[in-house]
Amino acid sequence: xxxxxxxxxxxxxxxxxxxxxxxxxxxxxxxxxxxxxxxxxxxxxxxxxxxxxxxxxxxxxxxxxxxxxxxxxxxxxxxxxxxxxxxxxxxxxxxxxxxxxxxxxxxxxxxxxxxxxxxxxxxxxxxxxxxxxxxxxxxxxxxxxxxxxxxxxxxxxxxxxx
Amino acid sequence: xxxxxxxxxxxxxxxxxxxxxxxxxxxxxxxxxxxxxxxxxxxxxxxxxxxxxxxxxxxxxxxxxxxxxxxxxxxxxxxxxxxxxxxxxxxxxxxxxxxxxxxxxxxxxxxxxxxxxxxxxxxxxxxxxxxxxxxxxxxxxxxxxxxxxxxxxxxxxxxxxx
Numbered sequence: 001x002x003x004x005x006x007x008x009x010x011x012x013x014x015x016x017x018x019x020x021x022x023x024x025x026x027x028x029x030x031x032x033x034x035x036x037x038x039x040x041x042x043x044x045x046x047x048x049x050x051x052x053x054x055x056x057x058x059x060x061x062x063x064x065x066x067x068x069x070x071x072x073x074x075x076x077x078x079x080x081x082x083x084x085x086x087x088x089x090x091x092x093x094x095x096x097x098x099x100x101x102x103x104x105x106x107x108x109x110x111x112x113x114x115x116x117x118x119x120x121x122x123x124x125x126x127x128x129x130x131x132x133x134x135x136x137x138x139x140x141x142x143x144x145x146x147x148x149x150x151x152x153x154x155x156x157x158x159x160x161x162x
Numbered sequence: 163x164x165x166x167x168x169x170x171x172x173x174x175x176x177x178x179x180x181x182x183x184x185x186x187x188x189x190x191x192x193x194x195x196x197x198x199x200x201x202x203x204x205x206x207x208x209x210x211x212x213x214x215x216x217x218x219x220x221x222x223x224x225x226x227x228x229x230x231x232x233x234x235x236x237x238x239x240x241x242x243x244x245x246x247x248x249x250x251x252x253x254x255x256x257x258x259x260x261x262x263x264x265x266x267x268x269x270x271x272x273x274x275x276x277x278x279x280x281x282x283x284x285x286x287x288x289x290x291x292x293x294x295x296x297x298x299x300x301x302x303x304x305x306x307x308x309x310x311x312x313x314x315x316x317x318x319x320x321x322x323x324x
Contacts, residue, residue: 086293126281
């Protein structure tokens with residue numbers, strides 16, 4: 001997986017903050033995710049399929065998740081309930097959906113999205129098959145810190161060597 | 163989501179046990195999954211997209227997960243490591259992949275699969291957006307109990323009212 005493939009996803013996170021959350025997300029680097037993702041309280045994931053087959057994950061501490069969904073809904077939230085799960089599912093759906101269009105130059109048919117899922121707990125890890133590479137992008141914002149993780153395999157690439 | 167849409171997935175689990183695990187899985191009913199899925203130690207999930215957009219999950223107690231991957235690899239496993247994650251990812255990939263073909267009569271273009279992900283922990287729940295319906299199918303087998311969960315929305319259905 002080439003590092004430049006992460007850029008549409010990073011740009012989509014920044015656009016989401018700009019347009020939906022009236023805030024600004026700042027990227028703090030890009031790295032390979034080694035091992036399972038287990039540093040956050042809540043992870044929202046969505047599958048990508050078609051020419052690019054993979055997963056997009058947004059992982060949040062509880063406070064960031066409450067602040068982001070609260071800002072999106074224009075209210076203050078204090079507990080993680082179904083409203084928050086729905087909000088986080090919609091956020092990862094929007095990031096992946098917006099990335100589809102930005103990713104169009106790499107593929108000849110659009111990427112398709114699965115339904116989002118939200119995992120919450122005090123002790124869990126999200127693990128990927130060992131042959132898959134995940135890129136991890138930490139962000140800061142006035143709503144708190146969070147991470148974007150993306151993995152995919154390009155099956156049929158338009159004029160690009162994977 | 164119609165209950166009959168679950169049948170290709172149930173059949174695929176039974177086929178997998180028959181062909182890959184030299185075992186027999188017995189379905190113990192089908193029900194609506196209410197609320198988050200938090201009764202198992204390990205969950206392997208994969209996204210579905212295209213005309214049917216959703217997720218397929220297999221959830222296991224640790225002992226069942228070790229027994230299933232051990233049987234698949236022809237060895238005895240005692241700890242959950244990368245080999246087990248890879249095995250469980252492959253199992254859910256096979257169930258979803260095999261269901262694609264069986265599901266063909268409901269859709270006009272094949273369903274596409276995302277990459278699988280494996281979640282493990284002692285305290286976590288897997289939550290779906292409140293508008294999505296998940297069907298839950300408990301199974302028993304000589305390798306232990308486990309659950310199949312499936313959700314999807316059919317976007318464009320061939321001669322079928324959703």
